[in-house]
Amino acid sequence: MKLYIDNINFGYEKSGFKIKNLKCDIEGFTLLLGPNGSGKTTLLKIILGMLKPEKGRIMYDGCDLVKMKHRERAKVISFIPQFYSDIRGFNVYDMIMMGRYPYRKSLIWREKKEDAEKVREVIRKISLRSLENRYFSELSGGEKQKVIIARALAQESKIFLLDEPTAHLDLKNQIEILETLKRIKNNRVILGVFHEPFISLRYADKMILMDRCKIVYQGKPDLNSLFEFYGLSDYTGQM
Amino acid sequence: MRKFSLLLVVFLMISLFIGPAGFSSRDIILNIRLPRVLMAVLVGASLSISGLSLQTIFKNALLEPYLLGISSGGALFVFLSSLISLYFPFKAPIFSIFGSLFAISLVLGVSRSREYNPYALLLSGIAISLLFSGILAFLIYILPAERIQIFFYLFGSLSKSSWETVIVVSVIFFISFIYFVLRSRELDIILLEKEEAYSLGVIPERINLEVIMFSSLLASICVAFTGIIGFVGLMIPHISRILKGEKHREIVPLSGVLGGMLLLICDDISRGVLDGVEIPVGIITSLLGVPFFLYLLLKRQRI
Structure with missing residues (x-):
């Protein structure tokens, strides 16, 4: 199943930030890359319904998500953030239950x-049994991220939006999170903003590059295109 | 939780025998002290739950109805209502509710006009609170017949409690309490990042509006009958969170019980510590609350 972004317009009045006629389709595990301020997070927020586009449609499975x-x-989309509030007194089970x-x-x-x-099933699937009764606030960054992914699974949503989910994790944990995402991918659409493309590109099915509110590349994940975009073609050979 | 409820009942029983008339007649206990101690419990519980919910939606552990101007707005309007000779039922509480909502709208308006800053809301709250208290004190002073009232309004007192006021406060308390218990799951989710709340189908802005209405209602009904009692709503939610974490299904009732207990004890002190003189209970809560506030400020707790 694909997620179609169809001619979206969105702008912030004061800052002059303006997305115009944005069009792309998202399938499988898609990476969303681009410099800071290029509109990646705004696009995620539009899909999430936090920001309302001035015009355009976001189509998934025959439905317009905007409407x-x-x-x-909430039954279709879940969000996995970069930071999470450290709420106290909630164990892993409670956190996953929120997804229901x-x-x-x-x-x-x-x-x-x-x-x-459903929550038990997800706990088994993501191998969180040993953590089930521990408090969320006491877990490590990688463990917390897994719990949030588990919550998204308990939510039974078909679209996962991720905003730099591995930004604060060490290499081992980054790979573990990406492996987990690969394992649960099935027929889901996973759209992730990643600030570190080298590892995540290996897992992705598609790559979208954004610059100044426009899509400048969409297609196969390709390090060369990425380097070209950043004006770093000379370094490609060294990687 | 059961332990604390039991403790509250014990304190309630003991409090019935504290007062200038000492171990007293049945009539005094039933018609003066019983409504007063019940009022202390209800007001303490209301202010605590009001403070807790405000802290949750604004994600700021330094907020409470008094520091957000809600109490002072209510008190000013209650005083204004007492100057109007027209009589209609529930005049004071109705004015109080309007005053509280007026004050919190002003505070939100002022704090939103600038860039977001976690202290902007607190500072605008304190400023509006001082402004309303100042206007109130000024009005009381230019009307000599009302001067005796100044302590009641600005420092709070449970001395005017009666069975009628207990009934009015308990009705509002139970309606609001049920609301907060039923909304406890949404309040939990609001503690998450905004994007997470959205993705779970909870729109923080909508819940915030409801919570502001109910917490203002709770605080204003207290102000209408007891004047401004500060800091209970600041201290108790913090203590509840230390004891039980942040699950609202647990800490809403716990805050109620602990808040009731705290105000009961403060009222006992206010009645019992000086022979023949009653210290307004708000003075006792402020003496406890201000050091607590400074401690939280230095710790810079988010929640």
Whole structure:
């Protein structure tokens, strides 16, 4: 399944930041790369529904995500951030259970049997059993990131948006997170902003390059195109 | 939780026998002290839950209804209502609610007009609070007949408690309490990053508006009957979080119980410490609360 960004317009009045007629399609594990301020995070926020585009559609599985209600969208999209609030008193199970929130039947959230089953299933899948009863705030960066991925899985969403999820992790943990993403990829769309492309490119199915609110490259993950974009073609041979 | 509830009941029983008339007649205990201690528990619980929810939505452990101007706005409007000779039921609480909402709207307006800064809200809150308290003190002073009231309004007192006021406060308290318990999951999610909250289907802005309404309602109803009692809503949520973490399903009730207990003890001190003279309870809570505030400020706690 693909996610189509169809002619999106969005701008911040004051800063002159303007995305115009942005068009791309996202499939499999897609890397979103580009310099700071090129509009990557803004694009993620638009897909997430935090920012409303002035015009255009975001199509997935025949539905326009822009027009969807927040609660319905929460069943389709999950977000994995770079930083997470260190909330105290929540163990790993509680954190993953939060992913079931969009599935509440009434106005009020109550944990149901199927929610508990889903959370257990995810804990097994991501091999988090040993951490299940530990407090989230006491985990290491890599462990926390895995828990957040597990929460996204419990959310049963088909689109994962990641904003530099490995930015503060060491090499071992970076690879572990990417391996986890590879394992759960199935027929999902994973769109990730990564500040370190060398390892993540090996895992990606597609690469999108953004510069000054425009898409300058979309296609196969390719280090040469990336180096060319940054004006570093001379160094390609050294890598 | 059960331990603390039991402790609260014990304190409540003991408090019934504290007061200038000592171990007293049935009539005094039933009609004067019982409503007063119940009022102390309800007001303490209300202010704590109000403070807790405000701290959650603004992700700032230094906030509470008094420091956000909510209490002073309420108090000024209650005083204004007392100058109007027109009588209608629930005049003071209705004015108080409007005053509180007016004050918090001003605070939010002032703090939002500049770039986001975690201290902007706190500072605008303190400024608006001082402004409203100043206007209130000024009005009380130019009206000599009202001067006796100054301590009641600015430092808070439970001395005017009666069965009627207990009933009004408990109705508002239970409605708001149920709201906060039912919304505890959303409050948990609001503690996450904004993007995470959105992706889980919780729109922080919507919940924030509801929470501001309910927490202002709780604080303003207290102000209408007891004047400004500061810092309870600052200290108790912090203590609850240390004891139980940040799960709102647990810390909303816990804050209620601990807040009730704290104000009960402070009121006992205010009645019992000086022979024949009652110290306004807000003075006791401020004496405890200001050092606590400074401690938090130095620690720079987010939540």
